[in-house]
Structure formats: C-alpha cells, structure tokens
C-alpha cells in the first residue's frame with residue numbers, strides 16, 4: 001500500500017450529514033475529500049422530515065431553494081389518542097423564520113447535496129470504503145479500499161463488489177459521518193451506549209391515494225407511537241414503533257437493496273400486516289387502499305458516543321448519537337451540527353488550537369443527553385401526561401422539532417392540555 005495523497009479534512013460517509021459537512025468545507029475553501037462505500041445516494045425515504053431549524057440552516061448555506069423545490073410543506077401536526085384527535089398543532093405559530101416542516105425523501109435530499117458539490121466541481125469518492133485508521137505525525141492515516149463491480153460465479157453468474165486497490169490518505173482531521181454502525185467509532189473503541197429507550201420501528205412507504213394531506217399525524221396508544229407523513233410525488237409514509245422486531249432489514253446503513261425483495265425474510269411487513277397495524281394503531285386511516293412501494297424494519301436506540309472528538313477524529317451525525325424512531329431528530333440535529341463542527345475545524349486548522357472543537361463536542365453531547373432524558377414534563381413540575389393520558393414527553397420525542405421550536409412546542413402542549421384539563425373538570 002502506498003500513501004499517495006494528503007488532505008486537510010477527510011469526510012467519511014456521504015449521507016445527509018457527511019454531505020452537509022462537505023459543502024460547508026467547500027464554502028470555507030478548506031481542502032477536503034469525501035468518500036462513501038456505496039455507489040451513490042440512498043434510494044429510500046428513511047429520515048424524511050426537515051425541521052424549521054434545519055431549513056434555516058440550509059437557507060444560510062444557500063441551499064434552501066433547491067431543497068424546497070423537491071419537498072412538500074407540512075403546516076400542522078395532529079395528535080391522536082386511539083380514535084380521537086386530541087390536539088392540532090399549528091406550526092405557523094413557531095418562533096422560527098421558517099415556521100413549517102417539509103417532507104423530502106432522504107435520498108432526494110442527498111441528491112440535492114450531491115448536485116451542489118458537483119456544481120462546484122467536487123468529486124465524491126463513491127465505492128471507497130474505510131478499512132483501517134492509524135495515528136500519524138501529520139494527523140490520521142486512513143486506509144481505504146477502492147471497490148469495483150465484478151462478475152463472479154460459474155454456473156450462476158452474479159455481481160459482487162470486490163477490492164480493486166487499497167491506498168492511504170493522510171488527513172489532519174477526519175469527520176466520521178459513517179452512520180449508526182460507524183467503523184471509525186468502533187476502531188477507536190469508543191463506547192456507544194443507550195441513553196434512552198431502545199426499540200424498533202417499521203416503516204411503509206406507499207403510493208398515496210388521491211388526497212391532499214398536508215398534515216403530519218402522530219398517533220399514540222398503549223401499543224406505541226405511530227406516524228403518517230405525506231411525501232412529495234403522491235407518496236406517503238406510515239411508521240410504527242415496536243417494542244421488539246422479529247427480523248430487521250439487512251443494512252442499517254445506506255442500503256441499495258430493494259427491501260421488497262427481502263419480503264421472504266419480512267413476512268411481518270406485508271399488505272395484510274400494514275392493514276392490521278393501521279386498524280389497531282391508526283384506525284382513522286384503516287379505510288385507505290395503500291400500495292406499498294418500500295418497507296423496512298429498523299432497530300433504533302437513543303444512543304450517545306462516550307467521546308465525540310478524539311485527537312483528530314470527530315464523530316458526526318448517527319455515528320455520534322442516534323435518536324427516537326419516527327421523529328427525524330438525528331438528521332435534524334446532525335445537519336446544523338455539521339456546520340458548527342466545520343466552523344470549529346476551520347479555526348483549528350488555522351491556529352492549531354483544539355479548544356473550540358472540544359467546546360462544540362461537549363455541547364453536542366450535553367444537548368443529546370438533555371433530549372434523551374426529555375425532562376420538560378418531569379413529575380412534580382408541570383404535567384407528565386395529558387387528561388387524555390398521552391405521555392407528553394413521548395409526544396415531544398416523536399415531534400420532528402429541535403432546539404427552541406421543541407421548547408416552544410413543550411410549553412404550548414402544556415398550556416393546551418392544562419386548559420383542556422380545566423374544561424374537563426368544569427364539565428364533571
């Protein structure tokens with residue numbers, strides 16, 4: 001193996017967070033490379049809601065127009081308990097420059113970000129997989145496998161990705177945006193423990209019947225949280241948290257497999273199962289005739305890496321922390337954080353002082369710990385659950401909001417349910 005290249009920053013992983021970091025680096029004129037083990041953007045909707053905070057960040061980056069052109073605006077959220085709609089949250093009241101949420105399939109968002117890098121002539125090294133990392137005098141030496149497509153087999157030919165060549169790349173800083181199963185985190189032996197509930201989620205992307213849904217629906221019952229969001233192009237997503245999953249989709253990373261082909265392994269994710277889930281969890285949608293175009297079963301855990309910055313390596317996005325299913329909190333924290341981290345890295349590259357990076361790493365950890373514990377409605381102060389017995393902390397975990405917007409939503413829900421408690425009391 002030979003070391004044939006040096007760069008200031010290496011971004012590992014071209015998911016939404018790694019791509020955002022790469023664009024921030026590009027905009028600051030920092031020398032960098034970005035690589036991903038797969039051959040292109042994801043083909044699936046996965047995390048498909050962008051919060052007002054993320055929209056404001058994309059606006060600052062000059063990306064908002066391109067994102068909105070492929071997204072659907074969602075103006076309100078309705079909360080259901082069983083069959084009853086117990087609250088409607090008008091997002092236009094949020095204290096934000098962009099008081100709405102948009103839905104955009106994750107693959108489409110990645111496509112927008114890839115096009116932005118392409119427009120500035122930056123190449124992403126697709127089919128490049130990190131194999132090893134070592135510390136070096138100049139920073140971090142990363143061993144990379146370049147993968148190529150090859151036909152193998154004799155009686156039955158099939159295509160496989162094999163290593164064509166291995167080379168080294170030395171970077172002053174590595175931004176490890178390599179997802180939930182981050183190899184870089186594991187190679188560094190950084191623990192990634194649960195700091196909140198662990199559960200699974202099953203998601204169904206469906207062709208939407210002719211209807212003009214523009215509301216996001218969150219349903220709560222003893223069986224768990226459920227969601228429905230309209231997507232652009234007449235599609236929609238139904239999601240259900242599960243206390244346990246019998247089978248999980250093969251790849252928690254960006255999988256290019258069509259999960260439908262795995263249906264043999266996912267007998268629990270057929271048309272009949274969707275019908276049953278809707279009947280038991282979101283009965284108000286049970287009459288819908290849905291054509292499933294993609295489905296997946298994903299294990300989720302609210303997790304946080306013990307160390308986010310480790311001597312030249314910064315864990316970004318899902319490699320640093322992962323969140324509650326359905327709510328898109330991971331992606332909506334990860335995208336703006338990528339901007340903050342790049343700003344701190346810029347300072348470090350100019351001065352050699354890691355202080356700013358350490359402060360950002362600490363603030364990311366603290367924010368995630370607070371979010372995981374969600375003590376907005378702790379016993380003794382405020383309300384823990386609504387008169388309809390909805391656990392308000394669970395509602396906040398499930399809302400695709402972050403930062404000040406989430407705090408605002410917490411106060412609004414508290415006031416709303418406190419008022420309706422009085423009304424109920426008055427009636428009895």
Ligand SMILES: Cc1cc2nc3c(=O)[nH]c(=O)nc-3n(C[C@H](O)[C@H](O)[C@H](O)COP(=O)(O)OP(=O)(O)OC[C@H]3O[C@@H](n4cnc5c(N)ncnc54)[C@H](O)[C@@H]3O)c2cc1C
Nearest residue numbers: 013015016017037046047129130178179296317318328330
């Ligand atoms: C099927 C599915 C459904 C989901 N649904 C939801 C949902 O409903 N709501 C929600 O909030 N979140 C959902 N998620 C999670 C969401 O996709 C992630 O939170 C989000 O993608 C995080 O972005 P990221 O950029 O940090 O990581 P990722 O998008 O995971 O990107 C990591 C990238 O790193 C690359 N990579 C990994 N290892 C290496 C290596 N060794 N070398 C080079 N490249 C590497 C991967 O190919 C990938 O492109 C879902 C995930 C899956 C898999």
